[in-house]
Structures are given as C-alpha cells and as structure tokens.
Amino acid sequence: MINKLKITFLFGIFIMLFGANMMNAQLKQGDLVDGIAAVIGDEIVLESDINEQMNYAKQQGASNIDKCEFLENLLNNKLLVYAAKRDTLIDNRSAAIKEQANAKYQQLLSQFPDEKTMLSAYKFRNGYEMKNAIEKIDTDQYYGQAKIQRITDKADVTPNEVTDFYNLYKSQLPEIKDEVSLSQIMMYPKLTDAHKDELINKLKKIKKDIEGGETFESQARIFSEDKGTASNGGLMKNISKGQMVKPFEAAALNLQEGEISEPVESEFGYHLIQLVKKSGKIYEARHILLMATPTDEEIKTAKAKLDSIRGLILNGKMTFKDATFRFSDDKRTKFNAGVIPGADGSNKIERETVPGTISYELAGLNKGDITTAFDDMDERERKVVKIVKVEDVIPAHQIKLETDYDRVKQMALNKKRNEMIEKFVNSKLPTTFISIDGRYDSCNFKANWKRDSIKK
Secondary structure: OOEOOOOOOOHHHHHOOOOOOHHHHHOOOOOOOOOEEEEEOOEEEEHHHHHHHHHHHHHOOOOOOOHHHHHHHHHHHHHHHHHHOOOOOOOOOHHHHHHHHHHHHHHHHOOOOOHHHHHHHHOOOOHHHHHHHHHHHHHHHHHHHHHHHHHHOOOOOOHHHHHHHHHHHOOOOOEEOOEEEEEEEEEOOOOOHHHHHHHHHHHHHHHHHHHOOOOHHHHHHHHOOOOOOHHHOOEEEEEEOOOEOHHHHHHHHOOOOOOEOOOEEEOOEEEEEEEEEEEOOEEEEEEEEEEOOOOHHHHHHHHHHHHHHHHHHHOOOOOHHHHHHHHOOOOOOOOOOOEOOOOOOOOOEEHHHOOHHHHHHHOOOOOOOEOOOEEEEOOOOOEEEEEEEEEEEEOOEEOOOOOOHHHHHHHHHHHHHHHHHHHHHHHHHHHOOEEEOHHHOOOOOOOOHHHHOOOO
16 A cells, blocks of 8 residues: 555456466477467467457457457567567566566455455466466566667657648547546645544554564554555565655664564554564565544545635636645646646546546536535545646547647657557567467468468
C-alpha cells in the first residue's frame, strides 16, 4: 500500500499467461516443444499466448479475428524485447521488476480471503509460478516500451505532413464522441487532533502489548489495515532504498534489527515499524498501519472549505487556476490548473468514460460551471473531496483539421512511429534466429518471418 511503485495491473494481458509453463523460459535456440508457436532469438511465443489474446479481443468486441495477425503482433513484440535486452543504452531493471511483481502479487492477494483461493482463481499451482508470470509480463512490457522509445525518440511531423495525412485519410478517420474538458481541486480531509491522538494511542497500546509478549506478526494480522501485508504479519521483503514513502523509510532505517519504532505518520496514516534486517541498500521490515480514514464530520468540514473556495472563484476574487495551485492536494494536476488528462494525454475526456461519481455531479452543468463539493475516492482508495469545473463541452463530430489539429497531428505522428518500428523490425530479421511452428505455414505475414521456420 505504501510502495511508491505504481501498482497497476492489466488483467486482460495478465490472463494471457495463465496456462503457460514457465519452464519453457529455459528453451535453447532451435528447440521446439509442444505448445510453442515461435522462437525469436531466445524469446518464445506460446500457443496459449495467441489464443488468450484472441479470446480477450473477442471479449472486447473485436470481429474478423485472424490468428496469423495476432501471432505477427506477438512476433514483433518479442523481437523488440529481444533487441532491447541487448541494447546497452537501455537500463537493466530486472531487480526492480522483480520487486514490482512481488508488490502486484500482494495487491492481488489483498482482494482474496487467502492465497489458496487466489491461486485457484487464476489457475496457478503456487505463488512462485504466479509471481514469475507477473514478472515475465512486466519484463516484456518494460523492454518493449524502452526499445520503442529508443527507435522513435526523434520522430516528429511538420504541419505539411499533418495536412497531407488528413487529406489522405480523412474519409477513414473516426467520429469523435461527446467529450468534456474538466479541471478539479482535490483535498484530503484533515483529521482532527483528537482523531490523530486516538490512532497514535492505539498504536502505542499495540507496541506495549508486543513488548509484553505478543508477537509483531500476530498484532499485524489483527490490527493492520494494509490489506497487502496484514495476512503476512506485516512483512515486506526486499525493499530498496527510495522505494517507500520518506517518513516510513527514514524511521525504518534508523532502527536496529528487531527494534520497533514509535508511531510514524505518512500520507497513508500511522505506522508501527519493526526493522527485520538490513543489508546494503536492501532491507526487510514489518509494519502495522492504521489508515487516516476521515470521519463523516471531517469530510463535512473539508467540503465546507472547498465550497467557500468555490464561492471566491464564482465571485471573481480568485481564479480556478490560482485556487488549484494554492489548495489542491492532487500532485498530478496541482501545477496544471487542475486539468484532468484524458486517456490520450490531451485535455479531452469522452463523456461516457467519466467516472460515475463525477458524472453524477456534472449532470445538468454547462461550460464554465463548477460543481459543489462532493466526496470521492482517489486511485489508492483514500477518501477525498473535490470540486470540478466544466472547462469545455465538445459535441460528437467528424474530425476536422481546423478544430482537431492536435488530434490529427498525434495520429500522423503515431503513423510515422509505426513505420519506424516496422523498418527496425525488418532490418533485424536477417540477423535474428527465428523459428515458427509449421502449423503457421499458411500465414501471409507482412514481414518475412518465415525464412528459417522449423516445420513439424
């Protein structure tokens, strides 16, 4: 919960590896065993990878599924990963990726009553196998994206190229759905001194009980509100310096092995920390977390403050931008006038994708309107209060160069990047070991993948 590494998880991609045999990772060049569709260098594409990608695409509404196309996409990805691992200008992040896989595993575990139930649901035999699968996905994602970044780093398009792209493809460009541009001011409700003292005193009582004979592990299982570590006695292994939030790390590293801290405040709440062991830049610790969950009265106070700020904005005594900079607790938007980014990185959001809580508050509002204060949850499931301003309302329309230049420019740039990646892949085919199972002999690939294919 307090790991600064972003705990995100693409379940659709994760499912692709659910039946995979991780022993195949030891495959040598030239070997082919049942279930392997292709080998690129020392990277493999499993038959199950292709099938699961196809199934996921179908679930997302895709039609005209062509297995050969899915295989070629995987071949492209694996060649990029293979090249990236041999690129000395791309950092080796194996250790960090392993730690991130462990964190994701704990995040998933927190959603189930126990480990056995989770492993059964995801069809893994044990935790080691599941962690390996997560690590494999993250490894491929990191190296693939890093190589794409290296290949396309200097890609750019001129205004003339944007115009040419639009004129060539305008009949094929999609219609833009209803969109909105939104800005927000977000605040975490402040806990009263009495509430803070209550949490601190509870942790002091837990520490006293541990000193009186209770184990830290048992108290963490009973009291800790960190779902990711409570079931494991609060234990966190292989923590790298800089990985945890600063107050936690500073307290942990000032302890002797086995020593327990006084209550420590962080952005998540209050911790009791025990240093288990420390070796160089890696350490292990246990903690008990009592989250800073605001009461209804504390939320009400925060709403009142935000509504008063809203009043100052509406009365012209302060701009929304200035208020965002002064009062917002959202680090992502605080220095950007509160603008909420869309999925494509622009300031436009498809109306149908606006989260339900915000969508409800926006009902009946027009351009320039500001909601009254309402409570919501942040990405870490912590209570927040917000006001949201409707900066713009964009009705559904066909893309036009005059009104959607930035969007068209991004499309043209993406096309150029794709061409650069395709050129790179084609340049590597003659010097890369490639073996494709004979069952794909009938595929008409865009690139010359089948020159050295091994047939079954």
